[in-house]
Amino acid sequence: MAAIQKTSESTYIFLKIADNTLDDIDRQFGLENQLDLDSSPPPRYGLGALERLPLEIIHLALMQLDIQSFTDFRRVNKRTRLITNSIPQYRNILIHTPELIRGIINIETARNFSCQDLYKKLSTAECDHCGEFGGYLYLVTCHRVCLLCFTEETDYLPLSRKDVMRKFGLESELLANLPRMRSFPGRYSPREIKCRRHETLFDHSAA
Ligand SMILES: [Zn+2]
Incomplete structure (x- = not known):
C-alpha cells in the first residue's frame, strides 16, 4: 500500500512519496478494469451445478x-466474473x-489467505503487532502493520x-509447508533499487 499518514x-492522507512499492509495478494485469461488465451483453454460459x-x-x-482459487473461478467465464463482481466486499477491495x-498474485501469496481475510484486514486500522495505526499490509500472511513493525520486527522480515x-x-522438505512469497x-523504494530476480522468501514467524 502507498504511504499513509494519520492526521x-x-x-488519513496518502503521502506524496514516490516510494515505488509493489502497487506501482506491473500495471498490465487489469483486474480492476473488469468491474464495469455489469452493463455489457448477458453471459452465454452459466455456473453449471452451482446455479442451484x-x-x-x-x-x-x-x-x-x-x-x-477465487481468481481462478473468476476467470472461468463472464458469468463467474459477474458473480464475483456482485460480492460487496470484493467490489470494495477492487x-x-x-x-x-x-500485487498478491504477482508475489505468489494468493494461496495463503482468503478474500474474507483480506477484507477483514482492510476494514481495520490498527497494526496487528503493536496496536498503533497500521498503514501497510504484510502480504505473506495478510497482517496489518505499522511502518515501524513492518521494517523492524523480525516477524515481518521474511x-x-x-x-x-x-x-x-x-x-529442505519441511520448507514446503511454510508460507512464502516470490519477489x-x-x-523499488524511493531510490529505485532494481530487483531483477524472482527470489523465494519464507515467513519468519511460521518457521
Ligand atoms: Zn506496529
Missing part, C-alpha cells in the same frame, strides 16, 4: 476461498485498492531459503 482521530444454490451461499463460499490483488534452514535448522522484478 486526526478519523482522518442461492446467490448468498455462493458469495459466502467464494469469500472463504483463497485468493488464487474499488479502493485496485492494485492489491494484482527469510531466504538458506537463512531459514541455517537459523531454524529445518530440512517480483521491478524498481
